[in-house]
Amino acid sequence: MKKALLIVGLIIVVVVAAGGVYFWRAYQKFMMVETIVVDPRLTIYIGCGNSIVLTSEDGSSALIVDTKMKGAATSLKSFVKAKNITIVNTHSHFDHVGGNALYPQATIIAGAYSKNQWEEDGNKFSRYPDIRLAPGEEKIIKIDTETVHIYNTGRAHTGNDVVVYLENRKLLVTGDLVFHQWHPALVAQSGTNVASWMRVLDALSGKYQVRTLVPGHGMVTNQSALTAMKDYFGAVSDSVGNKNKQAAVKEKYKDYFAFPGVFGFNNTLKYIQQERK
Ligand SMILES: [Zn+2]
Numbered sequence: 001m002k003k004a005l006l007i008v009g010l011i012i013v014v015v016v017a018a019g020g021v022y023f024w025r026a027y028q029k030f031m032m033v034e035t036i037v038v039d040p041r042l043t044i045y046i047g048c049g050n051s052i053v054l055t056s057e058d059g060s061s062a063l064i065v066d067t068k069m070k071g072a073a074t075s076l077k078s079f080v081k082a083k084n085i086t087i088v089n090t091h092s093h094f095d096h097v098g099g100n101a102l103y104p105q106a107t108i109i110a111g112a113y114s115k116n117q118w119e120e121d122g123n124k125f126s127r128y129p130d131i132r133l134a135p136g137e138e139k140i141i142k143i144d145t146e147t148v149h150i151y152n153t154g155r156a157h158t159g160n161d162v163v164v165y166l167e168n169r170k171l172l173v174t175g176d177l178v179f180h181q182w183h184p185a186l187v188a189q190s191g192t193n194v195a196s197w198m199r200v201l202d203a204l205s206g207k208y209q210v211r212t213l214v215p216g217h218g219m220v221t222n223q224s225a226l227t228a229m230k231d232y233f234g235a236v237s238d239s240v241g242n243k244n245k246q247a248a249v250k251e252k253y254k255d256y257f258a259f260p261g262v263f264g265f266n267n268t269l270k271y272i273q274q275e276r277k
Helices: 002-031 070-079 115-121 194-207 224-238 243-252 265-276
Strands: 034-039 042-046 051-055 061-065 084-088 107-111 131-133 138-143 146-154 161-166 171-179 212-217
Touching: 002 070, 042 070, 051 070, 061 138, 107 161, 131 138, 131 146, 146 194, 171 194, 171 224, 194 224, 194 265, 212 224, 224 243, 224 265, 243 265
Parallel strands: 061 084, 084 107, 107 131, 171 212
Antiparallel strands: 034 042, 042 051, 051 061, 138 146, 146 161, 161 171
């Protein structure tokens, strides 16, 4: 009896340790920052929530899209030397806004979140934006010769998602409207609505000419990622109530990155089922 208990105890320890290692590896992958120098003025920082930094020719001004969180936020900050900083937050989640407080002088632009919602979604470092764009509103700013479109797409991944489009470079930063080869995070508390998200993806495909697409998570890609994201939601939606279809869709997206208990095929299916009720 004692021996049996010991074996069961050992199995539990091994399972918990393996789960811990799996979770830790996923977290490490999530937080790892990779630097992509696009040109002398523009750098993309993949990892945590993906970011870009666009600097003026004299180095005095910079646009930062999303400030990451924790160690990734500090490491992003160390690359920014400009004095005049404009930050755009694509949305309110802490992995995209958790470095805002590191830039006390910066002007922060984001969607029109209530202060409450912003604080609930973010963390103690996610300073509330100074300029808040209403759904459908587009603000255009200049960083030297680059024309920067900042556009509130309306409700999708959250209640007020914002995209940033660099007109000359034909580069679109989507925030979490696109998880590239990742299962998406769906957060009821932040207002995620898959049906509306699919409409936004459609509208974006027609709105901007995109050569380079920086997703909220996953590697840099191109315009086709908008359709791929919509197709993913379409496939999962279509499988609701049909076990065979679900197995096929799960198999199709088996290589997409999943975060244990947070996002994955089952999370997406469950969310879409709830949304339809
Ligand atoms: Zn998010």
